[in-house]
Amino acid sequence: MKIMKYYFLYFVIILFSCKTKTDIGKPSLVDDKAQKTGNNLDLETVQSPIIKVRLEKLYSREKISLLQVRDGMDSYWMLSPAKELHEGKNYLYKGRLLKLDYFDKELNRKFDTVYLVHNLVETLE
Numbered sequence: 001m002k003i004m005k006y007y008f009l010y011f012v013i014i015l016f017s018c019k020t021k022t023d024i025g026k027p028s029l030v031d032d033k034a035q036k037t038g039n040n041l042d043l044e045t046v047q048s049p050i051i052k053v054r055l056e057k058l059y060s061r062e063k064i065s066l067l068q069v070r071d072g073m074d075s076y077w078m079l080s081p082a083k084e085l086h087e088g089k090n091y092l093y094k095g096r097l098l099k100l101d102y103f104d105k106e107l108n109r110k111f112d113t114v115y116l117v118h119n120l121v122e123t124l125e
Contacts, residue, residue, distance in 0.1 A: 050094045052123065053078075058087050059107065066104060066114075077102075078115045090123040 053069035060082060067078045067085070079099070085091070096115040103110045 048095050050092055052090060052092055054090050055085060055087050058085055059104075060085070061106070066107075067120075076113065076115060077111050078117050080117045080120050083120070085120065085122075091120040092123055093117045093120050 051071060053071045055067055056070055056075065057068035059066040063082050065080050065082050065085060067080060069076060069078055069091075078096070079102075096117050099114045099116055101110065101112065102114040
């Protein structure tokens with residue numbers, strides 16, 4: 001009889017806990033902990049601004065393009081999916097991933113830092 005009371009109590013607790021709605025909040029692309037600590041290095045793609053660059057050099061391949069671009073005073077290399085790009089034109093992009101020690105077999109050259117960019121959009125200027 002005593003065991004039956006415990007089973008009944010256990011059943012009631014399980015029953016009510018399953019019907020209780022839990023508010024898990026709205027999904028967020030930004031981690032609250034990272035916002036509080038200021039450590040947003042992993043969230044560069046989410047929080048990065050739109051960057052305007054000028055294409056200086058272009059090495060186009062079948063699937064990927066290697067680009068040397070200038071952002072104001074800074075010049076750096078980027079990898080982007082192959083598409084029709086033109087030297088001297090301005091492009092916009094948002095979000096990038098850093099690739100260290102990239103070696104290009106066709107150019108037989110090692111790059112200390114290269115940024116991987118998903119999509120470049122030509123500006124109307």
